[in-house]
Amino acid sequence: MPKISKIEPTVPAIKQLKKVAAYARVSMQSERMMHSLSAQISYYSKLIQKNPDWEYAGVYADDFISGTNTVKRDEFKRMLADCEEGKIDIILTKSISRFARNTVDLLETVRHLKAKGIEVRFEKENINSMSGDGELMLSILASFAQEESRSISENIRWATKKRFEKGIPNGKFKIFGYRWEDDKLVPVPEEAEIVKRIYQNFLDGKSRLETEKEFAAEGITTANGCRWVDSNIKVVLTNITYTGNLLLQKEFIEDPITKRRKKNRGEMPQYFVENTHEPIIDMETFRYVQDEIARRKELGALANKSLNTCCFTGKIKCPHCGVSYMHNKRTDRGNCLEFWCCGSRKKKGGRCGVGGSINHKNMVKACTEVLGLEEFDEEIFLREVDHIDVPKRYVLEFHMTDGRVITKDCPNTGHKDCWTAEYRAKTSAKRRKNGTNCKGSSCFTGKIKCKNCECNFRRATQPSATAENGKVNYWRCSEHSNGCQTAGLREDALIPLIADTLGMAEFDDALFRKTVEYISVLTDKDLEIHKKDGTVTAVIYTPPAPKRLPRTEEQKAHMRSLMKEKWTPERKVEMSERMKQMRKERGENWRKEK
Structure with a gap:
C-alpha cells in the first residue's frame, strides 16, 4: 500500500515594520535657522519613508527653544508621550546637542526609552543607544554639549556686559507708562x-x-x-x-x-x-x-492704616514659624469673639507646630497681671514689652525691654465665656421643646417615642431596593442597639400616613410641628399620634412591601447548574440518612416539633 503524507499549508510570515520618528530643534529665531528646521523636517521625512523596513511615525520639531531643559519643548514632550503609548520604535536625531544640552536630561531620557525597547540614533556622532558602548559615548559627548551651551551663555553674558558699559539696555523691555x-x-x-x-x-x-x-x-x-x-x-x-x-x-x-x-x-x-x-x-x-x-x-x-491694628499687632511671635500672630474676629452664639492665631495658618498649606489660638480678653488680662497694673494700659505695654513668644499652646512668654523673660499661662476660655447662664437656660428650653436639633435633623426629631423604653427614635440612612435613589431614611429607637425590639419606621411610608391622618393634601413640616406633640410607637404596626390639643389618634403603619426583581433566564439557568453541582448522589444519601435519624428520635410528632 502506498504511503501518503499530508502537506500542511504554509502561511508566509509578514515582516513587522519598525515605527520610526525623528526629532529636530533650532534654538534661535532667524531666517537661516527657520530654513535649517525646514530642511531637517524634509530630510527625515524622506529618509524614513524611502526605507522599506520602516513605518513613518512622524517628525517632531521644536522651534526657537533652548535644549538645556525639557520644560518648554512641547514637541519633545509629545514625542515621549507617543513613545509611552507604543507608537514609536526608533527615534532619529541630527546630533546630541539637538536632542538635549543637559547631560542629566539626556541620559535619563535615553535610559528610560532604552528600558522600553526604544532606540535613539544620533547621526552626527554615529551613536546607537542600544549598542554596548552607546551610553558611555553619550555621557562624554553630552558633557561636551552641556559645556558648549555654558560657553555660549558666557559669551552672551560678556556681550551683554559690554552693551551695559556703553549704556545700551539688553533689548526693548516693556514698561507701563x-x-x-x-x-x-x-x-x-x-x-x-x-x-x-x-x-x-x-x-x-x-x-x-x-x-x-x-x-x-x-x-x-x-x-x-x-x-x-x-x-x-x-x-x-x-x-x-x-x-x-x-x-x-x-x-x-x-x-x-x-x-x-x-x-x-x-x-x-x-x-x-x-x-x-x-x-x-x-x-x-x-x-x-x-x-x-x-x-x-x-x-x-x-504702617498700613487700612488694616485694623492695635498695640498687639506685630508683638506676638511664633518661635516655630517665625511669623507674627494675626487678629481675628468670629461671631458665635450672638457674641463677638476676638482671638489671635499664627500667621502661617493663613498661608496655603501652612501648619503651625503650636496650634490653637489665643483669646484676646484673656491675653489682655495676662498682660495686665505681668505688668502689675489694675487696668491694661497700651502705652505702658508698648514701652515695657518688646515682644511676646508663644512656645506652646496657651502659654505666653513675655520678653521685656529690660531683658527679663516672664512666662504666663493663657488658657482659651472663649467657649466657656459665651456660654452664659441666660444662654444656657434659653438653649435648654429650646432643646426640651424641639429636641437636640442636630445636623441632619427633621420635623420628626424628638417627636417619635418608643412606648416600651420611653426613648426617642433616631434617624438613620440605609440602602433600599424599593427607594428611587437606592437609599431610604429609617427611624429606630435609640436603644435598638442595646436590645430594644420595637420595629423601625420608614420615613417615606410614615410621611403620607401622617399627612392623611392630619388631613393634609401634602405633608407640611410647619403644620406638623404646630399640631403634633409626639408620636408613640406601640408595636411594629400600631402608632398613636398625640396632638397638642390633647386628642390621641390611633393609626396603623404598613411598611412598604419588599421589592423582589424577577430573575432572568440566565439567572435561572445559573441557579439550576449550581444546584446540580452541589446536589451530588453522596449528598442525597447523607441527607436521607439524617432525615431517617430525625424521625426515629422524635417519633410520630416529629413534624410538629421546632
Missing part, C-alpha cells in the same frame, strides 16, 4: 497719568491696598487690561526708570542650564545711565518714596 520709538522710551500720556497718581496716593499716606481698591472701583486697568494688584503697584513705586534714568542688570541668569533668573542684590555689577529719556517722576519724589517704603516696612502692619 512708556513705549519704544526707535531706540528711545517715550511717555504714553494716559498711562503716565496713572503712574503719577500711584505716586501721589502713596505720598498722601495711602497704602498700596487702598490704591488697588480705588483703581478697581474706577475700572482702571493695566496695559494688558488686567486689574491693578499690590505687586504691580509696588513695581511702579520702586522702578527708577520713571525718573528718566536707566538701571541696567537688575536681574541676571544664575545658571545657563537651569535658566533661573535671580534679582541682582550685589552679586553682579549694575550700571546707572542718566538722562536717557523723558521722566514721569522727578528724582527727589522717587527718593522720598523709597525712604517712606523703608519706613513702612520697618513698622510692619502698623
Whole structure:
C-alpha cells in the first residue's frame, strides 16, 4: 500500500515594520535657522519613508527653544508621550546637542526609552543607544554639549556686559507708562497719568491696598487690561526708570542650564545711565518714596492704616514659624469673639507646630497681671514689652525691654465665656421643646417615642431596593442597639400616613410641628399620634412591601447548574440518612416539633 503524507499549508510570515520618528530643534529665531528646521523636517521625512523596513511615525520639531531643559519643548514632550503609548520604535536625531544640552536630561531620557525597547540614533556622532558602548559615548559627548551651551551663555553674558558699559539696555523691555520709538522710551500720556497718581496716593499716606481698591472701583486697568494688584503697584513705586534714568542688570541668569533668573542684590555689577529719556517722576519724589517704603516696612502692619491694628499687632511671635500672630474676629452664639492665631495658618498649606489660638480678653488680662497694673494700659505695654513668644499652646512668654523673660499661662476660655447662664437656660428650653436639633435633623426629631423604653427614635440612612435613589431614611429607637425590639419606621411610608391622618393634601413640616406633640410607637404596626390639643389618634403603619426583581433566564439557568453541582448522589444519601435519624428520635410528632 502506498504511503501518503499530508502537506500542511504554509502561511508566509509578514515582516513587522519598525515605527520610526525623528526629532529636530533650532534654538534661535532667524531666517537661516527657520530654513535649517525646514530642511531637517524634509530630510527625515524622506529618509524614513524611502526605507522599506520602516513605518513613518512622524517628525517632531521644536522651534526657537533652548535644549538645556525639557520644560518648554512641547514637541519633545509629545514625542515621549507617543513613545509611552507604543507608537514609536526608533527615534532619529541630527546630533546630541539637538536632542538635549543637559547631560542629566539626556541620559535619563535615553535610559528610560532604552528600558522600553526604544532606540535613539544620533547621526552626527554615529551613536546607537542600544549598542554596548552607546551610553558611555553619550555621557562624554553630552558633557561636551552641556559645556558648549555654558560657553555660549558666557559669551552672551560678556556681550551683554559690554552693551551695559556703553549704556545700551539688553533689548526693548516693556514698561507701563512708556513705549519704544526707535531706540528711545517715550511717555504714553494716559498711562503716565496713572503712574503719577500711584505716586501721589502713596505720598498722601495711602497704602498700596487702598490704591488697588480705588483703581478697581474706577475700572482702571493695566496695559494688558488686567486689574491693578499690590505687586504691580509696588513695581511702579520702586522702578527708577520713571525718573528718566536707566538701571541696567537688575536681574541676571544664575545658571545657563537651569535658566533661573535671580534679582541682582550685589552679586553682579549694575550700571546707572542718566538722562536717557523723558521722566514721569522727578528724582527727589522717587527718593522720598523709597525712604517712606523703608519706613513702612520697618513698622510692619502698623504702617498700613487700612488694616485694623492695635498695640498687639506685630508683638506676638511664633518661635516655630517665625511669623507674627494675626487678629481675628468670629461671631458665635450672638457674641463677638476676638482671638489671635499664627500667621502661617493663613498661608496655603501652612501648619503651625503650636496650634490653637489665643483669646484676646484673656491675653489682655495676662498682660495686665505681668505688668502689675489694675487696668491694661497700651502705652505702658508698648514701652515695657518688646515682644511676646508663644512656645506652646496657651502659654505666653513675655520678653521685656529690660531683658527679663516672664512666662504666663493663657488658657482659651472663649467657649466657656459665651456660654452664659441666660444662654444656657434659653438653649435648654429650646432643646426640651424641639429636641437636640442636630445636623441632619427633621420635623420628626424628638417627636417619635418608643412606648416600651420611653426613648426617642433616631434617624438613620440605609440602602433600599424599593427607594428611587437606592437609599431610604429609617427611624429606630435609640436603644435598638442595646436590645430594644420595637420595629423601625420608614420615613417615606410614615410621611403620607401622617399627612392623611392630619388631613393634609401634602405633608407640611410647619403644620406638623404646630399640631403634633409626639408620636408613640406601640408595636411594629400600631402608632398613636398625640396632638397638642390633647386628642390621641390611633393609626396603623404598613411598611412598604419588599421589592423582589424577577430573575432572568440566565439567572435561572445559573441557579439550576449550581444546584446540580452541589446536589451530588453522596449528598442525597447523607441527607436521607439524617432525615431517617430525625424521625426515629422524635417519633410520630416529629413534624410538629421546632
